[in-house]
Amino acid sequence: MALSDSGASRLRRQLESGGFEARLYVKQLSQQSDGDRDLQEHRQRVQALAEETAQNLKRNVYQNYRQFIETAREISYLESEMYQLSHLLTEQKSSLESIPLALLPATAAGAASGEDAPGAGARDRRRGQAGFLPGPAGAPRDSPSAGEEGKQRTLTTLLEKVEGCRHLLETPGQYLVYNGDLVEYEADNMAQLQRVHGFLMNDCLLVATWLPQRRGMYRYNALYQLDGLAVVNVKDNPPMKDMFKLLMFPESRIFQAENAKIKREWLEVLEETKRALSEKRRREQEEAAAPRGPPQVTAKASNPFEEDDDEEPAVPEVEEEKVDLSVEWIQELPEDLDVCIAQRDFEGAVDLLDKLNHYLEDKPSSPPVKELRAKVDERVRQLTEVLMFELSPDRSLRGGPKATRRAVSQLIRLGQCTKACELFLRNRAAAVHTAIRQLRIEGATLLYIHKLCHVFFTSLLETAREFETDFAGTDSGCYSAFVVWARSAMGMFVDAFSKQVFDSKESLSTAAECVKVAKEHCQQLGEIGLDLTFIIHALLVKDIQGALHSYKEIIIEATKHRNSEEMWRRMNLMTPEALSKLKEEMRSCGVSNFEQYTGDDCWVNLSYTVVAFTKQTMGFLEEALKLYFPELHMVLLESLVEIILVAVQHVDYSLRCEQDPEKKAFIRQNASFLYETVLPVVEKRFEEGVGKPAKQLQDLRNTSRLMRVNPESTTSVV
Numbered sequence: 001m002a003l004s005d006s007g008a009s010r011l012r013r014q015l016e017s018g019g020f021e022a023r024l025y026v027k028q029l030s031q032q033s034d035g036d037r038d039l040q041e042h043r044q045r046v047q048a049l050a051e052e053t054a055q056n057l058k059r060n061v062y063q064n065y066r067q068f069i070e071t072a073r074e075i076s077y078l079e080s081e082m083y084q085l086s087h088l089l090t091e092q093k094s095s096l097e098s099i100p101l102a103l104l105p106a107t108a109a110g111a112a113s114g115e116d117a118p119g120a121g122a123r124d125r126r127r128g129q130a131g132f133l134p135g136p137a138g139a140p141r142d143s144p145s146a147g148e149e150g151k152q153r154t155l156t157t158l159l160e161k162v163e164g165c166r167h168l169l170e171t172p173g174q175y176l177v178y179n180g181d182l183v184e185y186e187a188d189n190m191a192q193l194q195r196v197h198g199f200l201m202n203d204c205l206l207v208a209t210w211l212p213q214r215r216g217m218y219r220y221n222a223l224y225q226l227d228g229l230a231v232v233n234v235k236d237n238p239p240m241k242d243m244f245k246l247l248m249f250p251e252s253r254i255f256q257a258e259n260a261k262i263k264r265e266w267l268e269v270l271e272e273t274k275r276a277l278s279e280k281r282r283r284e285q286e287e288a289a290a291p292r293g294p295p296q297v298t299a300k301a302s303n304p305f306e307e308d309d310d311e312e313p314a315v316p317e318v319e320e321e322k323v324d325l326s327v328e329w330i331q332e333l334p335e336d337l338d339v340c341i342a343q344r345d346f347e348g349a350v351d352l353l354d355k356l357n358h359y360l361e362d363k364p365s366s367p368p369v370k371e372l373r374a375k376v377d378e379r380v381r382q383l384t385e386v387l388m389f390e391l392s393p394d395r396s397l398r399g400g401p402k403a404t405r406r407a408v409s410q411l412i413r414l415g416q417c418t419k420a421c422e423l424f425l426r427n428r429a430a431a432v433h434t435a436i437r438q439l440r441i442e443g444a445t446l447l448y449i450h451k452l453c454h455v456f457f458t459s460l461l462e463t464a465r466e467f468e469t470d471f472a473g474t475d476s477g478c479y480s481a482f483v484v485w486a487r488s489a490m491g492m493f494v495d496a497f498s499k500q501v502f503d504s505k506e507s508l509s510t511a512a513e514c515v516k517v518a519k520e521h522c523q524q525l526g527e528i529g530l531d532l533t534f535i536i537h538a539l540l541v542k543d544i545q546g547a548l549h550s551y552k553e554i555i556i557e558a559t560k561h562r563n564s565e566e567m568w569r570r571m572n573l574m575t576p577e578a579l580s581k582l583k584e585e586m587r588s589c590g591v592s593n594f595e596q597y598t599g600d601d602c603w604v605n606l607s608y609t610v611v612a613f614t615k616q617t618m619g620f621l622e623e624a625l626k627l628y629f630p631e632l633h634m635v636l637l638e639s640l641v642e643i644i645l646v647a648v649q650h651v652d653y654s655l656r657c658e659q660d661p662e663k664k665a666f667i668r669q670n671a672s673f674l675y676e677t678v679l680p681v682v683e684k685r686f687e688e689g690v691g692k693p694a695k696q697l698q699d700l701r702n703t704s705r706l707m708r709v710n711p712e713s714t715t716s717v718v
Contacts, residue, residue, distance in 0.1 A: 011045060087232050087247060092342050094275065095382070162199070162208045164220035174201050178269045180262060182255040190240055196221065196255070200269060203277055205229060205246075207253075224248045226277050228385065231270045250392045250426060282378075289371040323363045325372060330356070333372075337379040341386060346410045349383050354413070380414065387411050391423035393430035401428060401466035408470045421471060421478040425485040428463045432489055435459060436496050445506050449497065449514040453521040456493045460486065464528050487535055494539040502543040508551045509619075512626035515540065537629045544627050545635050551623075552639040555616050556646050562609045563650040568663050568670075571604040571611065578602065582611070589618035590681040597673060610670045613647050614678050621682060625689035633690065640682065641696050647674060648700070675701065 014020065033039050178200040184193045197218050199206040204225050208218035230247040234240075234254065242263045243256045257263035325331070333352060340349035356376065360369060390407040404424055411420035435455050441448055464482070471478045501514045518540075522533050573579045579602045586594040591614065597605050604611070620643065624636050651671045658664045683697045 012049060015049070087230050090232075091230070091382075094271075094278075095338055095342070097275075161216065162206070162218045162220055163211075165206060165208070165223070174203060176200070177202055177273055178265075180257070180266070182257060185240075185243070185254045185256060187245075187252055187254050190254075198255070198266075200273060202273060205270075226270075226274050227381075229270075229274070231267060231274075233267060247389075250388070250423065285374045286371075289367055289374060323360075323366055323369055325368055330359070330372070334375045334379060337376070337383070341379065341383055344386075346383065346387060346406065349379075350410050350413045353380065384411070384414060384416060387414075387416075388419065388423060391420070391427050393427055400431075401463050404428075405466065405470055412470070412474065417471070417474050417478065421474075421481050424467070424470065425481065428459070429485065429489060429492075432456065432459050432463075433492060436492065441500065445500060445504065445510055446513055446517070448500055449517055452493070452496060452500075453517055456489075457521040457524060460489060461525060461528065464525070464530055468528070483530075486530065486532060490532055490535050491539060494536065498540070498543045502547055505550075508547060508623045508627075511544075511547050512623045515544070515627055537631060541629075541631045544632060548624060548627070548632070548635055548639055551620060552643060555620055555643050558616065559609075559613055559643070559646045559650075562612060563646075566607065566609050566650070566654070568607055568654065568658070568666055570599070570666070571606060571608050573602040573604065575602060579604070585615060586611075589615060590685055591677055593677065597669075605666075605669060606673055607666075607670050609650075610647070610674060614674075617643055617647075617678070617682065618685070621685055621689075625685075628689060637686075637694055637696055640686070640694075641700060644679065644682070644697075644700060 014025075029042060030039070033042070176199060178198075180198060182196050182198050184196050185191065186193055195210045197208050197210065199208065204223055206223050207221045209221045211217045211219055224246070228248060232245040232247060234243040234245050236242070240256075242258070242260050243254055244263060244267055245252055245254050257266055329336075333356060336352055337349050340346070340352065353376070363369065365373075387407045387410055391404055391411075404427055408420045408424050411417070411423075436452065439448075439451055439455060464486075467478075467482050497514070497518060501511050506514075518536060519533065522536050525532055573582060579598065582604070583594055583598070599605050617640075621640065624639070628636060651667065651674060655664065655667050655671060658667055679697070679701045683694060683701065686697060687693045
């Protein structure tokens, strides 16, 4: 062996050398060899070396291919995370830009507004060029005439051109800002979906689809509030270019503009409109909180005739003094919350909110407290949106159910238990769907089903345990939601299961083994008190009925074909081994007295048709009992009766029509085996597998007794 290894190494080095010449090598080899045998041995060594080299090449190609797939997957994950990071940076930028405006004094704010006036005019001019519908000339943007004109434009533009949006656009002061044609693409495979038209209002975005048969008309598709809308610029990747993504938790949509200029206009106007809406609501909150304090006190103090009433507002004055909001951590609370959200320190943000709620728990709701609450509520809304985005299916699904625990626990602490439950289950549904879709269909069906059951039921079990950990002590309605989700996930599993097992027309034995594997995995859920066996039965009953019916038809057709060629002759198995094998097969079918039907040498005193029918019928019964559950009782019983009737009717007809006495006696012997041996075995095995006797099989056996009593009858009683 060592010699052969050294010879192979020497041969490999010789072939790999730079100056190797095949013709010279063969010439030298033929001169040095003693004969044909040496050349054959050398040829075998070269061939073995070639096969080894081919195997090494295949192994290297497979490893490189696998690394390429893993690299492509990581690049996809990295690209998704970069888009998410871009969105987070945009949100942080807008948050940081709004902080100085809130901290500047009133004079500085007035000066800044005066300086910004030219910029606002420039933006208005750009809107007019880009397709905006501005107000009347000379009217300020917030003037009553501009508001009335904007409302009129909204009614005339949307209600006349868009079907189905009349009941959605009834907000006072709503007006159209920008609109244009777009093309929507599928987010997963970037396939073109449909042509749409976008209508941007001052507080929402309406998406309408084209009506091809009605030119210039649209149908309502979706309406998104700008508060929950995020705009992401999609990098150009020819031929996919001039695209941008809209993130509306928990979904996202990708649109393509006509050119780069229109895309830029959409991005700018969306950001400006969102910023204007946020600034408007901030001013409204400040105006609502500011005038409630001092003006009321001075007005009443200047009226000498309401001395009795002066004493009543003095009580809130005293109570307001008790609420000490000058504490350093309260003064810095809004900024600290912004920092925690930006740094993704969700636990720290919720801890600060709990600390504030505990501090203000028994304090009166004075104007300063309401103002502080308004500022904090805006941060709570931002924190909630970030946590909800963490649980969205668009995020990376790696890490399993435990990866969602952080966001879920903080949402529960914020009082969003129902939303946390919904998003958690939606995230896990996407993870299960992705795991099933990524499962490769290769090899035998049973091997794939083993992998499918392991992936699905392991994910379901992990999800259930994580759900019990996260939502322990919460509203019991969450557990009902989990049961509903589990049933939906089971439907997803059964779809993949049926497509591979039943749609591919696998044999009944393979289908029975696959269903058995699925039931065994489903019973593992009993460890956590979750029984979904009845659901998998209900979802599979239709496919199993179809499989039983299909296999029954195959047996009936095969039996009829054998009956048509029946010669009523004894079987000659030719060898003792074949006879022993047949005896073993009949014993496995439950026929224990088959010895009495064997003759001398290798003869069997039965017809080939009856023996084949017995084996096929008992095989069908055994496989069907593996698939059995109560909903299939009548289907299985009727299939058995139909199969048996084919053989019974054939024997009855042959017994009545045969004239040869010897053949008639042989037919009676086969009939006796069929009625007195096979039918009782079928009946007994059915009762053992089901747990109760079958009256239809008993009636069939009793009816066949009439034929044995009166075989000369010309009327079939079956």
